[in-house]
Amino acid sequence: MRWGKRTDLVVHGEDPFNAEPPRAALADETVTSLDAFYVRNHGPIPEIDRSLWRLRVDGLVDGELELSLEQLKARFAEHELAATLQCAGNRRIGFLSVRDVPGEAPWGPCATGTAVWSGARLADVLAAAGMHDDAEHVAFLGADVSEEPDPAQPFGASIPRPKAIAAETLLAWSMNGEALPVVHGAPVRLVVPGYIGARSVKWVERITAQSEPSDNFFQAESYRLLAAEADPDAIAPGEGVALGAVAVNADILSPDEGATVATGPLRVSGYAFAGDDRGVVRVDVSTDGGRSWRQADLLDQRSPWSWRLWATEVDVAAETTDVVARAWDSAAAAQPESAAHLWNPKGYVNNAWARVSVSPDRSAARADRTTSPGRRDTA
Ligand SMILES: Nc1nc2c(c(=O)[nH]1)N[C@H]1C(S)=C(S)[C@@H](COP(=O)(O)O)O[C@H]1N2
Ligand SMILES: [Mo]
Numbered sequence: 185m186r187w188g189k190r191t192d193l194v195v196h197g198e199d200p201f202n203a204e205p206p207r208a209a210l211a212d213e214t215v216t217s218l219d220a221f222y223v224r225n226h227g228p229i230p231e232i233d234r235s236l237w238r239l240r241v242d243g244l245v246d247g248e249l250e251l252s253l254e255q256l257k258a259r260f261a262e263h264e265l266a267a268t269l270q271c272a273g274n275r276r277i278g279f280l281s282v283r284d285v286p287g288e289a290p291w292g293p294c295a296t297g298t299a300v301w302s303g304a305r306l307a308d309v310l311a312a313a314g315m316h317d318d319a320e321h322v323a324f325l326g327a328d329v330s331e332e333p334d335p336a337q338p339f340g341a342s343i344p345r346p347k348a349i350a351a352e353t354l355l356a357w358s359m360n361g362e363a364l365p366v367v368h369g370a371p372v373r374l375v376v377p378g379y380i381g382a383r384s385v386k387w388v389e390r391i392t393a394q395s396e397p398s399d400n401f402f403q404a405e406s407y408r409l410l411a412a413e414a415d416p417d418a419i420a421p422g423e424g425v426a427l428g429a430v431a432v433n434a435d436i437l438s439p440d441e442g443a444t445v446a447t448g449p450l451r452v453s454g455y456a457f458a459g460d461d462r463g464v465v466r467v468d469v470s471t472d473g474g475r476s477w478r479q480a481d482l483l484d485q486r487s488p489w490s491w492r493l494w495a496t497e498v499d500v501a502a503e504t505t506d507v508v509a510r511a512w513d514s515a516a517a518a519q520p521e522s523a524a525h526l527w528n529p530k531g532y533v534n535n536a537w538a539r540v541s542v543s544p545d546r547s548a549a550r551a552d553r554t555t556s557p558g559r560r561d562t563a
Contacts (some may be wrong), residue, residue: 347379
């Protein structure tokens with residue numbers, strides 16, 4: 185098992201290692217198991233000697249800190265939170281039929297997962313360093329060096345001050361009650377609930393309080409929403425919009441894409457998520473391309489920062505080809521129907537309706553008609 189992962193992950197790249205689980209591995213699990221949690225890397229996984237690892241806190245602070253793992257754990261209270269991570273490239277595959285997204289992996293709907301994280305509050309560490317009032321942003325650097333920028337750079341990001349001092353933002357050393365796995369950022373990673381996954385810096389080594397957002401490639405040039413006509417290889421730092429809070433999104437986890445299903449009742453289930461202070465308030469499912477909708481049941485949610493699982497039963501007719509779903513958030517934003525209007529050069533934030541195509545089993549349909557005549561008229 186590579187990096188402790190299931191062998192049936194869809195691997196988008198070996199080096200750097202990038203992989204997502206099949207839909208079935210996420211279906212109906214409020215917390216994603218460690219062996220099924222997606223992995224997104226922009227460089228090689230760094231080798232870190234825990235005893236030598238130090239976390240440096242500097243920039244606009246009264247006193248710089250340098251903390252070993254033991255000091256971090258001893259000095260700061262441990263807080264636990266279930267939170268969903270979602271890559272900005274999640275569901276990119278839906279863009280590819282609109283227009284190619286060169287140089288980016290065709291992530292399906294499972295570049296997302298929910299874990300129970302625990303660690304120190306970033307707010308507590310920043311307070312201990314005495315962060316200044318004029319520090320509008322907090323920047324992070326990881327230990328891994330990515331060759332995506334030229335010249336190569338460590339992976340980095342920043343978040344605005346209010347999110348940095350919010351109670352939900354953690355420096356996590358544990359995931360689902362176990363020591364944070366190496367592939368997920370051990371010994372310590374940021375967890376920035378409700379923000380795109382790219383802000384949750386793994387293998388974090390340096391935290392800098394500053395007046396401006398990070399000038400790291402992954403904040404200033406990548407993970408930005410560019411205009412459709414922009415050339416992603418020739419953009420100026422700061423062009424486009426830095427992605428932060430996750431837009432309302434959902435996908436279907438069961439049935440699987442391409443599944444053969446019996447006509448008649450079919451259970452449909454999936455996840456929905458809306459970032460930052462928004463919550464998922466409704467999920468609708470349709471089998472007639474959105475002419476009519478049925479509201480799904482919203483199921484258990486581990487915390488306000490976790491995805492909402494949902495499920496419903498639809499009636500599959502012999503002519504059914506697609507099951508579609510859309511979520512609504514607490515600001516009344518709904519997922520748009522088509523990815524065509526959302527396409528952007530880096531292929532981020534595809535939050536178009538979820539759609540899986542199914543093949544109704546026609547032999548089952550015939551059997552069904554003989555046992556309950558008229559079923560198709562009433563469906
Ligand atoms: N140091 C570092 N942190 C990182 C990354 C990375 O490549 N290096 N990838 C980011 C991206 S794009 C995502 S979506 C999440 C994925 O976290 P995971 O691999 O634990 O699922 O980590 C983020 N943190
Ligand atoms: Mo990501």
